[in-house]
Amino acid sequence: MNDNPANEVTGVKEPTKAEKVAEAIAERFPEAEVQVKTNRWGRERVWVRVPREKYRELMRFIKELDGEAHYSIGIEQDWGDELDFLSHVVIHYGDAPAVSLLVDVHAPKDDPVIPDISEVFPIALQFEREGMEMVGLDFEGAPDKRRLFLPDDFPEGIYPLRLDDKGVPEEMVHNAGHPYYLKGGAKK
Amino acid sequence: MAMDVVGELVYPTVGLLGLYAFVSLASLVWEGVDRKLVARMQRRIGPPILQPLYDFLKLSSKETIIPSTANFMFTAAPGLALATAIALLAYTPVGFTPILASKGDVMVFIYLLTLIGFFKILGAISSGNPYAKIGAAREATIMVSREPAMMLGIFAIMWRLGKLGVDKPFSMGVFYVHNIWEIGTPMSFVGAVILLYVFTVWLASEIEVGFFNIPDAEEEIAGGLLVEYSGRYLALLKLTNAMKAFISASLVVAIFFPWGISGYLNLTGLSANVVDLLFHTLKVFALLFFVESVFRAVTGRLKITQAVDFLWKNVFLASLVGSLLIAMEVIM
Amino acid sequence: MTKVEYWVKMPFGPIHPGLEEPEKFILTLDGERIVDVDVKLGYNLRGIQWIAFRRNYIQIMYLAERMCGICSFSHNHTYTRAVEEAGGIEVPERAEYIRVIIGELERIHSHLLNLGVLAHDIGYDTLLHLTWLAREKVMDTLEAIAGNRVNYSMVTIGGVRRDIDGKKRRIILDMIKYYREVFPGIEDAFLHDPTIEARFRDTAIISKRVAMEQGAVGPTGRGSGIRDDARWSERLGVYPDLGIKPVMPQDVTGERPRGDVFDRMAVRIGELWGSLELIENALDAMPDGKIKTFPKDNILVAKLKLLVDGEGIGRYEAPRGELVHYVRGKKGSDKPLRWKPREPTFPNLFAVAEGVKGDQVADFVVAVASIDPCLSCTDRVAVVQDGKKKILTEKDLLRESIRKTREINSNIKGDPTPVGSSCSR
Numbered sequence: 001m002n003d004n005p006a007n008e009v010t011g012v013k014e015p016t017k018a019e020k021v022a023e024a025i026a027e028r029f030p031e032a033e034v035q036v037k038t039n040r041w042g043r044e045r046v047w048v049r050v051p052r053e054k055y056r057e058l059m060r061f062i063k064e065l066d067g068e069a070h071y072s073i074g075i076e077q078d079w080g081d082e083l084d085f086l087s088h089v090v091i092h093y094g095d096a097p098a099v100s101l102l103v104d105v106h107a108p109k110d111d112p113v114i115p116d117i118s119e120v121f122p123i124a125l126q127f128e129r130e131g132m133e134m135v136g137l138d139f140e141g142a143p144d145k146r147r148l149f150l151p152d153d154f155p156e157g158i159y160p161l162r163l164d165d166k167g168v169p170e171e172m173v174h175n176a177g178h179p180y181y182l183k184g185g186a187k188k
Numbered sequence: 189m190a191m192d193v194v195g196e197l198v199y200p201t202v203g204l205l206g207l208y209a210f211v212s213l214a215s216l217v218w219e220g221v222d223r224k225l226v227a228r229m230q231r232r233i234g235p236p237i238l239q240p241l242y243d244f245l246k247l248s249s250k251e252t253i254i255p256s257t258a259n260f261m262f263t264a265a266p267g268l269a270l271a272t273a274i275a276l277l278a279y280t281p282v283g284f285t286p287i288l289a290s291k292g293d294v295m296v297f298i299y300l301l302t303l304i305g306f307f308k309i310l311g312a313i314s315s316g317n318p319y320a321k322i323g324a325a326r327e328a329t330i331m332v333s334r335e336p337a338m339m340l341g342i343f344a345i346m347w348r349l350g351k352l353g354v355d356k357p358f359s360m361g362v363f364y365v366h367n368i369w370e371i372g373t374p375m376s377f378v379g380a381v382i383l384l385y386v387f388t389v390w391l392a393s394e395i396e397v398g399f400f401n402i403p404d405a406e407e408e409i410a411g412g413l414l415v416e417y418s419g420r421y422l423a424l425l426k427l428t429n430a431m432k433a434f435i436s437a438s439l440v441v442a443i444f445f446p447w448g449i450s451g452y453l454n455l456t457g458l459s460a461n462v463v464d465l466l467f468h469t470l471k472v473f474a475l476l477f478f479v480e481s482v483f484r485a486v487t488g489r490l491k492i493t494q495a496v497d498f499l500w501k502n503v504f505l506a507s508l509v510g511s512l513l514i515a516m517e518v519i520m
Numbered sequence: 521m522t523k524v525e526y527w528v529k530m531p532f533g534p535i536h537p538g539l540e541e542p543e544k545f546i547l548t549l550d551g552e553r554i555v556d557v558d559v560k561l562g563y564n565l566r567g568i569q570w571i572a573f574r575r576n577y578i579q580i581m582y583l584a585e586r587m588c589g590i591c592s593f594s595h596n597h598t599y600t601r602a603v604e605e606a607g608g609i610e611v612p613e614r615a616e617y618i619r620v621i622i623g624e625l626e627r628i629h630s631h632l633l634n635l636g637v638l639a640h641d642i643g644y645d646t647l648l649h650l651t652w653l654a655r656e657k658v659m660d661t662l663e664a665i666a667g668n669r670v671n672y673s674m675v676t677i678g679g680v681r682r683d684i685d686g687k688k689r690r691i692i693l694d695m696i697k698y699y700r701e702v703f704p705g706i707e708d709a710f711l712h713d714p715t716i717e718a719r720f721r722d723t724a725i726i727s728k729r730v731a732m733e734q735g736a737v738g739p740t741g742r743g744s745g746i747r748d749d750a751r752w753s754e755r756l757g758v759y760p761d762l763g764i765k766p767v768m769p770q771d772v773t774g775e776r777p778r779g780d781v782f783d784r785m786a787v788r789i790g791e792l793w794g795s796l797e798l799i800e801n802a803l804d805a806m807p808d809g810k811i812k813t814f815p816k817d818n819i820l821v822a823k824l825k826l827l828v829d830g831e832g833i834g835r836y837e838a839p840r841g842e843l844v845h846y847v848r849g850k851k852g853s854d855k856p857l858r859w860k861p862r863e864p865t866f867p868n869l870f871a872v873a874e875g876v877k878g879d880q881v882a883d884f885v886v887a888v889a890s891i892d893p894c895l896s897c898t899d900r901v902a903v904v905q906d907g908k909k910k911i912l913t914e915k916d917l918l919r920e921s922i923r924k925t926r927e928i929n930s931n932i933k934g935d936p937t938p939v940g941s942s943c944s945r
Contacts, residue, residue, distance in 0.1 A: 013678070024612060039604075039608065039832075040604070040605075040608045040609065040610050041606045041610070041757070043605075043754065043755065047831075068732060068746070070732070070735055070737075070746075070748065071735050072735060072737070072835075072842060072844050072862065072867075073844045073846065073860070073862040075846050075858070075860045077848070077857075077860075084921070086846070087847075088833060088844060090748070090753065092748070093747075093753045096613075096752050096753050096754075097609045097753060097754060097755040097756050098748070098753035098754070100754075100833065102833070121733070121735070122733040123733065123734045123735035123867050125714060125871055126867075126912060134569075141850045144646040147562075148560075148561055148562065149560060150560050150565075151562060151567055159568060160567070161568050161570065161573075163573075168570065173724070226645075229646065230645060230646050230649040230650075231649060232649060233652060292718075318528060318530045319530075321879060322530075322552070325551070325552075326552075374810075398643075399715070401643050402882075405643065405882065406537050406643075406883050407537055407538040407640065407641045407643065408538060408641075408881060408882050408884070408885050409881065410536060410537050410538075411537075419902070445814070484643075485645075485646050486646065487644065487715045488639065488642035488643045488644030488647075488715040488716070488718070488719060489642055489643040489644075489715075489719075489882075490715070490718060491718075491719065491880055491882045491883070492552060492882065494718055514937075
């Protein structure tokens with residue numbers, strides 16, 4: 001639509017909103033890896049990989065960029081040797097398209113500590129609680145470390161979404177007898 | 189002496205038992221009719237008309253669960269509430285002068301009517317359930333808000349009708365000697381219309397429908413007062429509620445529409461009473477159709493604070509104005 | 521003199537007549553006033569993400585669809601978008617229009633359902649039956665198009681499965697005509713009824729600040745004045761061409777947003793009209809052409825194995841708000857390494873738990889219904905049981921239910937065990 005100057009192709013290539021945000025972050029955080037990826041239908045997303053020491057500072061910076069920044073999802077996952085917490089933040093949604101920003105922070109498995117950002121985005125606390133119980137991340141300084149989804153009598157030290165031996169052991173699985181279950185099928 | 193025993197003990201007792209049997213049946217049938225009518229208004233099929241009766245019979249035979257946190261009053265309250273309702277029938281105008289009508293029995297009527305609510309509250313707070321306790325608190329709150337308007341109205345009417353000359357002032361029989369429309373002045377006519385409004389709202393809040401379905405709010409507090417009751421206790425409470433609706437409606441009918449048809453049919457004695465009772469029941473059903481069925485089909489429930497506000501600031505004030513209007517020319 | 525507080529903690533749920541699905545709130549009450557709300561999730565946990573570790577891309581489509589009945593299309597659609605982004609797969613234009621049509625039909629049925637639930641929660645059952653009667657029409661339309669009232673299975677990676685031909689088009693146009701007659705009545709009942717106004721106005725106010733902090737989305741966010749709609753801010757598919765814009769409460773009520781239950785309801789009513797318009801526009805603008813990139817599922821599986829390498833985000837405005845799916849795949853693997861959905865109810869639930877503080881117990885159930893909670897979506901993560909209790913497996917449950925059926929009616933003939941060996945239970 002033509003009400004959006006960011007998307008118009010002019011003679012001199014004007015940086016889009018996403019590129020401006022990427023530039024601002026790269027300038028402020030030289031140690032962060034910032035790239036703008038465009039998908040097949042032309043939607044740009046800014047992917048930022050940041051060391052965990054700078055994570056909280058980056059989130060504060062994003063909040064400064066747009067005071068109305070919307071924290072939409074925190075994704076905890078197991079990369080094999082590292083645990084990862086990926087956050088999707090939508091900023092500058094005053095006019096379409098909004099800037100879709102993904103902030104990735106990794107932590108080694110033997111020291112899975114990531115700073116808590118619930119003072120910047122209060123809702124992030126709930127995703128962190130999920131991350132703590134599901135893959136065993138530890139959020140330093142999180143004000144609420146209780147379980148969110150798992151029942152209280154779920155055994156300690158088992159993290160259902162871990163892919164290593166801290167995940168759900170086979171003897172706990174009662175009914176997953178799907179033919180695509182790779183490790184030997186159901187427990188009858 | 190023997191004649192006295194028959195006249196003062198046996199006849200009233202038999203009459204009361206007969207009345208009890210009739211009213212409990214009629215009130216349960218009305219509940220079925222009400223459910224059917226509301227269902228039709230909402231484009232549903234609705235349950236069979238005798239469904240509340242089936243429910244009552246089935247509940248009576250079901251297992252009764254008593255929570256471990258409950259104390260003695262939990263089991264005693266439903267029986268006491270029903271007993272109160274039966275006793276109340278002896279003072280209820282049901283088309284003819286009540287069985288035990290005497291001077292000043294309006295006090296007994298009001299006392300027994302609120303006692304039913306009191307026993308329900310007592311049973312609920314004895315169950316140990318937090319939802320029941322919230323329901324009990326709501327019932328108590330709404331009870332003290334709805335009764336003053338009714339009491340003011342009924343005393344004013346009784347006093348004014350007493351001035352027209354009756355044997356037993358402040359008795360429920362007064363309504364069948366003189367009625368409120370007979371006073372005759374334009375002022376009193378306006379007052380009577382206002383009081384009719386007051387009594388209809390009071391009736392709706394007494395049977396807790398529409399705006400006033402607050403103490404038993406199913407979606408909010410899971411049934412409130414009745415949450416822990418099951419089996420025959422629930423059956424007793426359901427019957428009590430149905431009878432209470434009939435009795436409360438009877439009061440409004442007796443005040444505002446007391447006319448019987450036995451006079452036109454030249455009937456006397458027992459047959460006159462039966463015909464009047466049946467006609468009265470029809471009038472009760474017609475009144476409840478507007479106050480219960482239509483009202484609950486076109487409204488939702490209010491919050492307790494809003495309901496209390498409404499009952500004091502609107503209904504009580506209306507009652508005050510109405511009472512003054514019908515009493516005016518006697519005072520001045 | 522110190523004031524003594526008589527605070528009571530009361531569990532609200534997991535099973536409660538006011539909640540449609542099991543979820544637990546612990547209310548701290550001061551009389552009727554709510555002092556604090558604590559949310560405990562997980563009563564509907566089915567371990568969908570854990571199951572997804574063992575499913576390939578196509579199978580997860582069905583899994584996503586079955587997370588929740590009401591927003592089954594949204595989940596499937598958003599997951600598909602995420603995979604398409606990760607794999608760089610293009611979607612034919614006609615398929616984009618069909619996606620819009622199904623998505624908006626789903627929005628209509630979801631919003632009508634929620635309006636009915638709101639009315640029911642204040643004991644206004646006549647409105648419940650009014651809206652749910654109207655809802656039957658869109659359910660019938662969806663059944664005529666997709667073959668199912670819920671779980672439409674319309675979307676596939678790289679397109680849609682079924683076309684909308686002339687006959688189906690006529691059914692949809694019929695439905696639009698019906699709703700143009702019915703909606704004014706519903707709108708009038710909800711916006712101008714005194715009971716509705718008394719109960720919904722200034723109830724469970726979520727201020728713009730709280731909505732922002734708790735990340736409220738969809739009608740909940742817009743009701744509080746956050747002007748965002750994922751269809752619009754994402755410039756999703758063909759939505760910009762169809763004239764999408766966020767519906768704000770002031771568009772419907774004419775007053776500035778207050779963030780109460782009434783505003784959230786008003787947004788939904790506005791979106792009902794918006795959806796009708798979008799469907800009409802989409803039917804008019806729909807070009808001819810093919811509806812999927814890969815004609816057969818087996819080709820799709822093979823292609824996905826090669827194409828998907830990296831991460832993808834899908835964002836879509838489900839009826840309840842912004843829905844996000846994340847998919848990470850690796851070349852050579854036929855299943856995603858990680859799939860995580862985030863449902864709109866998740867942040868909204870925490871927003872409303874903040875917003876309802878200070879209100880009465882009577883407001884709580886209305887407040888929860890006003891965000892249109894979809895709790896089975898929210899509880900999606902791993903469910904695995906410890907060894908302490910005896911856990912009934914699917915087989916046991918089946919056996920128990922057969923036993924019960926026989927007990928109730930011994931005349932039933934036939935063998936209820938599932939036929940076929942496609943899935944070794």
